[in-house]
Amino acid sequence: MxxxxxxxxxxxxxxxxxxxxxxxxxxxxxxxxxxxxxxxxxxxxxxxxxxxxxxxxxxxxxxxxxxxxxxxxxxxxxxxxxxMAHPDPYIAPYMPGGSMFMRNPAIPLEFCYPDGIPEGIHKEPLNIDMSPVRPGEKAAAGNVLVNSAGKSMS
Incomplete structure (x- = not known):
């Protein structure tokens, strides 16, 4: 590298x-x-x-x-x-390396509303697994690096 x-x-x-x-x-x-x-x-x-x-x-x-x-x-x-690490560990489908990871990501609101996002639309930040961000989680701290080959995120 x-x-x-x-x-x-x-x-x-x-x-x-x-x-x-x-x-x-x-x-x-x-x-x-x-x-x-x-x-x-x-x-x-x-x-x-x-x-x-x-x-x-x-x-x-x-x-x-x-x-x-x-x-x-x-x-x-x-x-x-x-x-004792397993060579092919079980991974939840929605996490990096899972079968459903980023399958249907939400479309950015900027693309849905090119003239500006209306006031009534709720902008909720999402984690990489598409769950809502709670204080103290990785997405709340900023960007996340996803290593799909290593099935991890940091």
Missing amino acids: NEAFRKAAAQYRSVPEVLTHSQEVCRLYRNGLRLLFSWIGNRQVFNDEAEVLRARFDENKHLNPNSGKVKFLLQDAKKEIAD
Whole structure:
């Protein structure tokens, strides 16, 4: 990747979030569940494995979030999730990489009303998955870079 492309892509990258310990653990748990869902097709087996995963998280929830052991456990869990990544994970159809992503995007109002948008028309900003923007989401922060090949957005 040349320097010009890196600079162009940098304009669309979102600012990295600063997460609290509980947010980081919650996201790690959700990523673990998503990983299980990608590997396991049977719902009963998934539920059994999800209980095992929850037990692994619960056995360490009494630890101090600032301790070295917790930092080690978080790093170890992230490494384990990366090592167990599914080669073709399940992706919600409306997200980047999904079968319906940007299938029917809304037409910009500027094209519908070339002489100006009438006052009664509600302009509601949309996320990349066509859901309404709520404060704190990526689209509220500005542009989003979609990597369709990598099935991700940043």
